[in-house]
Amino acid sequence: MALSELAGGFADALTVTNLLFALIGVVLGTAVGVLPGIGPAMTVALLLPVTYSLEPTSAFIMFAGIYYGGMYGGSTTSILLNTPGESSSIMTALEGNKMAKSGRGAAALATAAIGSFVAGTIATLLLALVAPTVVDLAIGITPADYFALAVLAFVAVATVLGSSPLRGLASLGVGLYLGLVGTDVLTGQERFTLGIPQLSDGIDVVVVAVALFAVGEALYVASRLRRGPVQVMQASGRYLTRSDLRRSVGPWLRGTAFGFPLGALPAGGAEIPTFLSYATERKLTKHPEEFGKGAIEGVAGPEAANNAAAAGVLVPLLTLGLPTSATAAIILAAFQGYGIQPGPTLLTTESSLVWTLIASLLIGNLMLLVLNLPLAGVWVKLLRIPRPYLYAGILMFASLGSYAVNADPLDLVLLLVIGLLGFAMRRFGWPVAPAVIGLILGPVAETNLRRALAIGDGDLGVLVDTWFSRVLLVLALLALVVPIVLRAVRGRRATPEELQEGSGLRHREPAAATHEGRGEQ
């Protein structure tokens, strides 16, 4: 029974050590969520080498805290600065910043924080309830089925997110290629090692992830260092009024309903549910005149959706070992680092780890509410750190972490080369997430493919032997073809980024006659 096991998880989570790691996780997560360009994926990647010396339970509690915290932190900058810290917070900025400008910043922050809490709690409980069921369904999964699942995740992540399916697929290809480097496990052949002996073990995931996220981002920021500072709104006005609360409850619940299942799907991530939630609230609202001018529904819905999605992403990760977002992929790499392969057996073999993790998520969620509601102003102060200091620190951590993995100077060279690749990807608008998912899920998918082919004596027909794999492969094909057809038929689809720019939301407003709630406190 899930609930009794969850109670056991609480007993383990409420130790001083685990509470401390949950606190470290949510504080770090909020901080990186606030800082634009630095997200939970980069942070977890930077911390991977540090945690190899930790207990797995403590490490995963911290990582999950970072993941949830990032979702909270992103909303603060979206609302007060109109600078979404994370792509999943872009929709929040649309209405949230308008609310702050008209002196309702505190209400916007409150509905975001409470909505995140409500959604995070419901979705985490759903995770606890759904996970055992999914495991029961997944226990009979064949290697061919798993391969089909991975193919669907690859294609969906590459084509559905981002502005261009082609760029997503190209990025996926980069990741899959980097994942191939090393010795083939079955035949012992060396692949793409360029005769360099150190490469026969493959390129360490830490090095690639840190290079793509941290070094790539640092170089990209350095390439456009001098930009005008943005205007910070006061978190002014009252926290939720009765009518604010009444208008927020529906969007919170609907946002959760979008976020959790969509986060759990292979094309996971939080962008699409926030987008859908915003569009829905805009249609359902009784105050359509307020949309575009600071409607509280437009903050409550997307914020609930992105937190629910974060919990949803954990469903395929913990039950199938299938990462559907960049952060989940890196958490999967952390599992592999401990020699744990997430999958249908995880819930039985590492039962206490999983339930402690889920209990910690609920505790961390409460911590985040306490941390974020009164302290929004403190988090914004982080943004006064000059970028050169910030990124110098990140680069130092990146180099230290990459070197620490194998104590091999070659890793530093790889870090720089792949970092340049990460810079080029950002420069030319290639999404980074498909590359990371390709890198980490690629070898797992390959193992399953080879196993399936071995079972079927090399007959490719084995891949479409079960209905499950047939359906998944058809879905993958659709995920590949439909966006391209839609583009041909309807023209380009607007991404959330473009929506934000297109609707006249700029970082610095010209001297418009919006009044600020400075004198109203």
Added chain:
Amino acid sequence: MTGPDRVVVVGYVPTPRGEAALAHGIDEARRRGARLVVVNSSLGDALVDEEYVQGAAERRLRSELTASGVPAELRQPVGRDVADALGAAADDTGAELVVIGLRRRSPVGKLVTGSAAQRVLLSVDCPVLAVKAPPGREEGPPAEGL
């Protein structure tokens, strides 16, 4: 630029010492029959710079300048250090006086972080008037809020 050829440059920040510099700058410009060039710059290396006036604070500053009756212009260069920005504005306009605000610093604090005021004093060619915030309104760390 229209207005008189004589120019007084003021380095402005939205803090008591900046307000003091602005008040003295307005007095000086009025006495000399000069126009005022108010410089509020940001190095632009952090996402948030509370000494760079925007939005309501900028409107307040502009209306204060209008109310003073002295012909004034606000310049907000981004990407240069304060001393460079003030020096450039002074050279550019042939200013006869630069007014800056000072804050009290401990010798150790100055040793650690250096001093923008000192760089202005050493690098600007024309006379520099350095004023402090009125007693009782002195600052520690940069002001909170906006």
